[in-house]
Amino acid sequence: MNEYEAIMAVQRMQEYIDDRISKKITLKELAIAAGYSPWHAARLFKEATGKAPFEYIRALRLSKAALMLRDSDERVIDVAIDFVFDSHEGFTRAFSKEFGMPPRRYSQCTPPIKLFMPRKVFDTYRELHKGEDMMSEKSKTKAIFVQVIERPARKVLLKRGKKAAEYFAYCEEAGCDVWPVLTSVKEAMYEPIGMWLPKYLIKEGTSQYVQGVEVPEDYSNNIPEGYEVIDLPPCKLMIFQGEAYNDDDFMDEIGEVWEHIERFDPTVYGYQWAPEAAPRFQLAPMGYRGYIEARPVKAIN
Known part of the structure; x- marks a missing residue:
């Protein structure tokens, strides 16, 4: 497998996660999206993103949950359920570890926090290879x-x-x-x-x-x-x-x-x-x- 194929496999996993972030996601599903075995898919994902698949999924869910708490009047327990956390207590522990405060306090004062906003690995790959003729022809802006x-x-x-x-x-x-x-x-x-x-x-x-x-x-x-x-x-x-x-x-x-x-x-x-x-x-x-x-x-x- 060359570097480009590996990056595209991870890109497919990222897109699958984005599409199903509020649903249960299994490593088998990610492996099918990547087109490789579960072990190999997980290794490629960690190498490309710096996070294991479920560490990445949890961080992304917590950030989306934080935005929901910031922008709505949803109860903490309802937000936890929306993002596939099994309990109020588990969500509160994970949220506090990620952002340094419990979700209820955050929903009340909403200070700036560091959200997890992962880049698509293909974007990074393209920047590193921007001088190479590996992409589609340059499009022309008409207006x-x-x-x-x-x-x-x-x-x-x-x-x-x-x-x-x-x-x-x-x-x-x-x-x-x-x-x-x-x-x-x-x-x-x-x-x-x-x-x-x-x-x-x-x-x-x-x-x-x-x-x-x-x-x-x-x-x-x-x-x-x-x-x-x-x-x-x-x-x-x-x-x-x-x-x-x-x-x-x-x-x-x-x-x-x-x-x-x-x-x-x-x-x-x-x-x-x-x-x-x-x-x-x-x-x-x-x-x-x-x-x-x-x-x-x-x-x-």
Whole structure:
């Protein structure tokens, strides 16, 4: 078996788990999805994800349960049953071990926590082999949708890196567990973002690229260790959104949108670039909606 075949076997197991996360899952079922023996499938899964299959399933169930507790009025016991825990006590023990507090307390105060949000192993594999001609032909973005939006005065909960100017360097400096924490923030005004900070918001010895989530001006919940909350002024942003694409081609699509932005003349819309007015930001690449990036602008008087 070559590396690609092993990765695709694990990818199939991940997809099977996603589809059946609220149902009982057996190693035999995962093995059938992978196309290998139970022993071999479990070994491949642990090697690729860093977790044994049932350790992975439990962590994923607990994170989904946490989001349900955060966003609904469901009773703890009902959430436990929804995610295949046999008892209230077993769920409480597992939840407390995973997040450092019992589920009832979490549902009452919903502080930021580190959710388990596993990446698909094929995405990681593709990044490591992005220079190789092993994927489908590069798709061509046919159109870029452009609009101007306004953001109110707000705060942003963020974690800084050291020198990073882009996503991959940031992950090496700050770790790849920032996004799960940001996703857990109940008070979030919008979804988490990767940001390129203007100079005045960059602290000495810290990175230009950071990850954060915008929250209201009166945000007062817990601030996780290593994070901080800063103010952002009202601003105008020009949003660029590419066409839907195959998720496997996300690096190509980001590059195409960037090329379009570099050629774009905002004066056509009556604006000019304003890089020091606010952070430039990107949303998580998701093929179904196209790549989305925002650049700060100001009206031409």
